[in-house]
Amino acid sequence: MKTIKRLVLPTLLMSVPALHAEELSKLNLRPGVTEISHDVYDLHMMVLWICVAIGLVVFGAMFYSILKHRKSKGHEAAQFHESTRVEIIWTVIPFLIIVVMAFTATRTLVAMESRPDPDMTIKVTGYQWKWEYEYLDEGLHFFSNLATPRAAIENQAKKGEHYLLEVDKPVVVPVGKKIRFLFTANDVIHAWWMPDLAIKKDAIPGFINEAWTVIDKPGTYRGQCAELCGKDHGFMPIVLIAKNEADYRQWVQEQKASDAARAGLSARTFEMAELMQMGKGVYEKNCAACHQMNGEGVPGMFPSIKGSPVATGPLEEHIKVVLNGRPGTAMQSFARQLSDAEIAAVITYQRNAWGNDTGDAVQPAMIAARKAQ
Numbered sequence: 001m002k003t004i005k006r007l008v009l010p011t012l013l014m015s016v017p018a019l020h021a022e023e024l025s026k027l028n029l030r031p032g033v034t035e036i037s038h039d040v041y042d043l044h045m046m047v048l049w050i051c052v053a054i055g056l057v058v059f060g061a062m063f064y065s066i067l068k069h070r071k072s073k074g075h076e077a078a079q080f081h082e083s084t085r086v087e088i089i090w091t092v093i094p095f096l097i098i099v100v101m102a103f104t105a106t107r108t109l110v111a112m113e114s115r116p117d118p119d120m121t122i123k124v125t126g127y128q129w130k131w132e133y134e135y136l137d138e139g140l141h142f143f144s145n146l147a148t149p150r151a152a153i154e155n156q157a158k159k160g161e162h163y164l165l166e167v168d169k170p171v172v173v174p175v176g177k178k179i180r181f182l183f184t185a186n187d188v189i190h191a192w193w194m195p196d197l198a199i200k201k202d203a204i205p206g207f208i209n210e211a212w213t214v215i216d217k218p219g220t221y222r223g224q225c226a227e228l229c230g231k232d233h234g235f236m237p238i239v240l241i242a243k244n245e246a247d248y249r250q251w252v253q254e255q256k257a258s259d260a261a262r263a264g265l266s267a268r269t270f271e272m273a274e275l276m277q278m279g280k281g282v283y284e285k286n287c288a289a290c291h292q293m294n295g296e297g298v299p300g301m302f303p304s305i306k307g308s309p310v311a312t313g314p315l316e317e318h319i320k321v322v323l324n325g326r327p328g329t330a331m332q333s334f335a336r337q338l339s340d341a342e343i344a345a346v347i348t349y350q351r352n353a354w355g356n357d358t359g360d361a362v363q364p365a366m367i368a369a370r371k372a373q
Helices: 002-025 035-068 084-113 245-267 272-286 315-324 340-352 364-372
Strands: 120-127 130-135 140-144 171-174 179-185 190-194 199-203 209-213 219-225 237-243
Touching: 035 084, 120 171, 120 190, 120 199, 140 245, 171 245, 179 190, 179 199, 190 237, 199 209, 237 245, 245 340, 245 364, 272 340, 315 340, 315 364, 340 364
Parallel strands: 120 179, 171 237
Antiparallel strands: 120 130, 130 140, 179 209, 190 199, 190 219, 219 237
């Protein structure tokens, strides 16, 4: 039996780190995919091991003293009160440790806050509860919304692998390029947090924050809003896809072609069924978070659309509210967020769903004309 224990026990102990290495790595910082993220990770690990060493020395000395110098063994306390040598030792050693950590941390912080000449600039604007991305050098602009189905959020459908960490339009960037991000917000304070890039910046209304990065390798990286920004704070993820230069240029051309196709819909006349189908999708993505899937809103917080005087009243007033929002409330302006066809469709849906039944079919040309006024 003793022979078996001597053989099996070490094997089990050695297998524990291997079995749990992946799980334990989830508790640590990520090394990331940028030079700055690697520096942050190395700084974190250096401080961690310094703390481990200090803990081993302190607790080792403490337990050794307890065991070897206990009263039952006849030891008497040493008389070294106000020893100059001891005072110098336990002052100088911590000071040197702090200097080493401060030097390394300062070097990393300076690198994070430096302003290298960027190859491209992306403006990021936080909304309740979505992100707007503007490629200032490419002329691209789009909104990124949570893509997790509302049924999964409400536990009516199976949750996917990237539950609450998936979007309809990810931000796409090239690898090996200096990218400058400019952060602001349209309503309340948000925070753009991307762990693999070592970026966490507040997006504050009326202010511009800045960060930069150079991504080492292609891949898909996920983050979240890290500021408590309201009811659906947990539902505004970030997905960034890094591509090589050729694939990135192809993506840019595809986006420009898609934007042109969406703009072309402004001249088209839609049937009521088409408007209702499109409007339902636009509503679920952009409106249901506040007004709920059934259009009844949240009493005391968000008004009901079902039977509301806006959705059943004059059409012109309804269009005005969707285009311009309501200042001082959570109702945003959707003039920039949605295309003419999407605005026409969602207004049509709101005016004919949940028993509103106004019969109004709003066309994109009406929205385009209203914007031009």
